[in-house]
Amino acid sequence: MPAGGRAKLAVRLAFASRKKANDMAEILESAGPRVDKAALETSIGILRQRFGDRLQTGQAIREQHGNNLTWLPNQPPDAVIFVESQDEVRQVVEVARTHRVPIIPFGAGTSLEGHINAPRGGLSLDFSRMNRVLAVNERDLDCVVEPGVSRKQINDYLRDKGLFFPVDPGAEEATLGGMAATRASGTNATRYGTMRENVLNVTAVMADGSVVKTAQRARKSAAGYDLTKLLVGSEGTLGIITELTVRLYGIPEKILSAVCTFQSLEGACNTVIQSLQLGLGVARMEIVDPMTIMAVNVHSKLTLDEKPTLFLEFHGTEAGARDQVEHFKAIADAEGAIRFDWAESEEERRRLWKARHDAYWAMKTTWPGKDVLATDVCVPISHLAECVLETEQDVKSLGLIAPIVGHAGDGNFHTQPVFDRTNPEEVARVETFLKRLSERAIRMEGTCTGEHGVGQGKMKYLKGELGEGLAVMRAIKTALDPLNIFNPGKIIPAA
Numbered sequence: 001m002p003a004g005g006r007a008k009l010a011v012r013l014a015f016a017s018r019k020k021a022n023d024m025a026e027i028l029e030s031a032g033p034r035v036d037k038a039a040l041e042t043s044i045g046i047l048r049q050r051f052g053d054r055l056q057t058g059q060a061i062r063e064q065h066g067n068n069l070t071w072l073p074n075q076p077p078d079a080v081i082f083v084e085s086q087d088e089v090r091q092v093v094e095v096a097r098t099h100r101v102p103i104i105p106f107g108a109g110t111s112l113e114g115h116i117n118a119p120r121g122g123l124s125l126d127f128s129r130m131n132r133v134l135a136v137n138e139r140d141l142d143c144v145v146e147p148g149v150s151r152k153q154i155n156d157y158l159r160d161k162g163l164f165f166p167v168d169p170g171a172e173e174a175t176l177g178g179m180a181a182t183r184a185s186g187t188n189a190t191r192y193g194t195m196r197e198n199v200l201n202v203t204a205v206m207a208d209g210s211v212v213k214t215a216q217r218a219r220k221s222a223a224g225y226d227l228t229k230l231l232v233g234s235e236g237t238l239g240i241i242t243e244l245t246v247r248l249y250g251i252p253e254k255i256l257s258a259v260c261t262f263q264s265l266e267g268a269c270n271t272v273i274q275s276l277q278l279g280l281g282v283a284r285m286e287i288v289d290p291m292t293i294m295a296v297n298v299h300s301k302l303t304l305d306e307k308p309t310l311f312l313e314f315h316g317t318e319a320g321a322r323d324q325v326e327h328f329k330a331i332a333d334a335e336g337a338i339r340f341d342w343a344e345s346e347e348e349r350r351r352l353w354k355a356r357h358d359a360y361w362a363m364k365t366t367w368p369g370k371d372v373l374a375t376d377v378c379v380p381i382s383h384l385a386e387c388v389l390e391t392e393q394d395v396k397s398l399g400l401i402a403p404i405v406g407h408a409g410d411g412n413f414h415t416q417p418v419f420d421r422t423n424p425e426e427v428a429r430v431e432t433f434l435k436r437l438s439e440r441a442i443r444m445e446g447t448c449t450g451e452h453g454v455g456q457g458k459m460k461y462l463k464g465e466l467g468e469g470l471a472v473m474r475a476i477k478t479a480l481d482p483l484n485i486f487n488p489g490k491i492i493p494a495a
Contacts, residue, residue, distance in 0.1 A: 030459065031102075031119035031489025035078070039099040040121065044079050046095050047123075054082040065104075065124040068111035069360075071373060071421055072456055075117040077104055077124035084129045086242040089205045093240070096123060097209060102485050105236040107147065107178025110171050112374050113455030115182065115235055119489040125240065127177055133157050134243070141248045142200055142217060147177020147241050154246075163248045166192035169451070170357040177241045183233030185451035187356070190276075190409025191283040191315065194451070198247045199232050204239035207481040217245055230476070235453055236487040238480050252315035255283075256325060257349040258342035260332050265289060265308040265392060265404075267336035269385035272310070272408040274331045276381060280324050284313035285409035289392070292359055292403040292416075299362035300355035307338060310408065311356050313349070359405050360416065367401070367418045375434060375457075377441035378412040378450025387444055388413060394436055398429045412450035439464065459493040 048055050056062075057079045066076035083089050096103050102122030109116065118124065131148035138161055145154060152172040154165050168186040169179060178184075180202060185194040192198070201215035214227035231239050262268040265287070272285050288296070290306045297304055312328070314321045329340050343349050355362075363372040379387045388404060395402040395415070406413025417433060419426040438448035438461045448461035462470050474492050477484075 030456075030492065030494045032484055033120065035101050035121045036099075040078055040101055043095050043099045043101045043123070047079075047081060047092065050091060051081055051088075054084075056080045056082075062124075064109070065106050065126065066117050067109060068114050068117060069374060070112060070114055070457055071371065071427075072114040072117065075114075075119050077102075077118040078121045080106075080124045080126055082126045082129050086203070086205065086211065089125065089240055089242050090209055090211060092123065092125060093205050093207065094209050096485050097207065097483060100483050100485060102488050103236075103240065104487050105147075105177070105181065105240050107175035107181070108150065108171065108173045110174060110178070111455065112452040113449070113457035115453060115455040115487075115490060117456060117489070119456070122485075127175065130177075130242070131175075136161065136163075136248075137217070138163065140217065141250075142245050143248055144243065144245045145176055146243060147175060147180075149176050150174060151176065151179070158248065159251075162251050164251050165198075165246060166249055167195055167198055176244060176246060180232050180241055180244055181234065181236050182453040183451070185407065185410070185412065187284045187286055187313075187353070187407060189407055189412070190285055191281060192249065196229060196232055199228060200245040200247060201228050202231050202241050202245075203243035204231055204241050206239045207483065207486055211242075212239065233453070235455065235490050237477060237491055238486065240486070252283075252317075252321075254314075254316060254318045254321040255349065256314045256321050256342055257352050258312040258314070258325065258328075258340060259304065259352065260310045260312060260329075260337050260341075261305045261339040262308045262310070262332070263336040263338060265388055266385050268308045268310050269388055269408065271328075271332045271335045271337070273381055273384065274335075275328055276409065278327065278331070280327055281314070281316060281320075282312060282324065282328065282409065283315040284311065285407070286311040286356055287388070287404070287406050287408035287413065288356070288359070289404040291401070292362070292405045295362035295366040295403065296355050296359060299358060299365045300351075302355055305339060311352065313353075356405075359403075363403060363416055363418055370418045371421045373417050373419070373430065373434075374414060374452070375416075375437065376406070376412060376414045376450050376452050377437055377446060377448060378410070379441050379444045379446030381411045383444040383446065384408060384411045384413075387440060387446070390440060391415060391437060394433060394440075398433055400429055400433060402433065407450075410450070411446065454491045456490060459491065462491075462493065 062076035065080050066074045102120045104124050106124045106126045127148040130146040132146050135144040150173045166188045168188045169184045203213045288309045293304050293306045314324045401418040402415045417430045442465045449458050
């Protein structure tokens with residue numbers, strides 16, 4: 001390599017190293033000091049006697065449990081423990097509390113905002129072995145599961161009963177415990193809601209070692225504070241979920257999937273808004289921009305038109321689903337729809353939705369060697385077109401590649417900047433874009449994150465979004481976890 005090239009590379013790597021150091025400093029400030037080495041060694045020694053080879057300290061497995069899909073540094077725990085029961089979780093908490101050692105819950109390991117990092121070190125609790133379906137109450141349309149049960153597992157289990165669990169974040173192996181902890185959402189939220197609406201109660205081990213059940217199985221209650229919703233979305237910072245009861249739904253008589261192509265993103269967004277205002281029972285409405293369509297075509301070997309597109313799904317009776325389709329098509333035609341195709345067979349529907357869910361990996365395939373950063377915001381549906389169009393213009397003005405895809409039916413959309421993290425100029429433009437995106441959503445009475453969660457990556461925007469509500473959140477965290485051992489350095493920024 002020429003001397004000039006080596007010098008430029010050195011500057012880029014130095015910049016990336018400084019950025020990583022700055023990110024680390026901010027995170028450590030919120031997390032607190034690293035765990036005391038002697039206390040850590042004592043705790044690991046005690047727990048090794050109880051868990052044997054289910055406690056692992058190898059470098060590879062620790063790094064796996066600190067991996068994330070962001071540009072945040074990998075901050076591995078000091079040990080990984082594979083727990084198999086609620087009592088074992090409680091035992092770990094007792095030891096951790098005594099020696100002030102952090103605990104980081106770990107589900108499937110998908111982390112878009114650094115939720116599973118261990119900035120202070122500590123213990124990662126892996127729930128993959130707590131994966132039993134404990135009860136299915138068919139007449140009440142709910143079931144009780146351990147946190148390691150995956151979305152695919154529960155739906156395979158329920159299929160013969162004519163039931164399903166609807167929350168679909170796009171990762172079949174996502175665990176229900178992790179989905180509850182991050183208040184996950186997904187493609188079905190338009191009709192069925194998010195984890196917030198679909199978790200009836202949880203059982204959790206608290207930082208003092210007590211075991212709390214947040215509610216009974218009744219569909220509604222006015223009995224005191226809503227502890228279920230307090231823990232759903234708390235990202236493991238207030239309690240460790242060991243059991244949860246979730247809502248179920250009957251599998252629809254008829255499911256129709258469709259792809260609708262538009263002249264403009266604005267036309268697609270306006271169609272979504274009018275469909276909701278008309279009260280059409282569309283289960284899924286996903287907006288996909290031309291750049292994403294191009295990547296999806298390459299990755300999934302499809303031949304979709306590279307235009308603004310809505311991916312749709314209609315649930316209902318045979319007559320009802322077709323009636324919805326006709327009403328939707330009339331709205332879409334008036335907003336500049338170019339083409340409307342539907343898929344009725346399960347094979348066709350699965351292929352279509354797999355292509356949508358694989359959008360992130362499609363970016364990686366289309367731009368090999370580049371980093372892809374997934375981020376999300378959510379705005380009131382009336383601001384969706386405005387926010388998407390402003391974001392599209394911002395992408396162009398900054399000279400970025402940042403495809404847009406999202407759950408248009410609830411105002412939630414994602415952008416996925418493609419960049420070289422060793423290039424300081426590109427990194428600076430991406431950081432500018434991310435800041436503008438979150439602030440734009442908040443300005444439009446929305447949120448900096450609709451479903452990815454706060455973790456480490458979105459802490460800086462909470463004050464602007466919640467104001468004094470952030471102080472209330474900090475007070476709750478201090479009251480329930482005074483030693484700050486539950487997933488420290490997440491959600492709550494340093495005071």
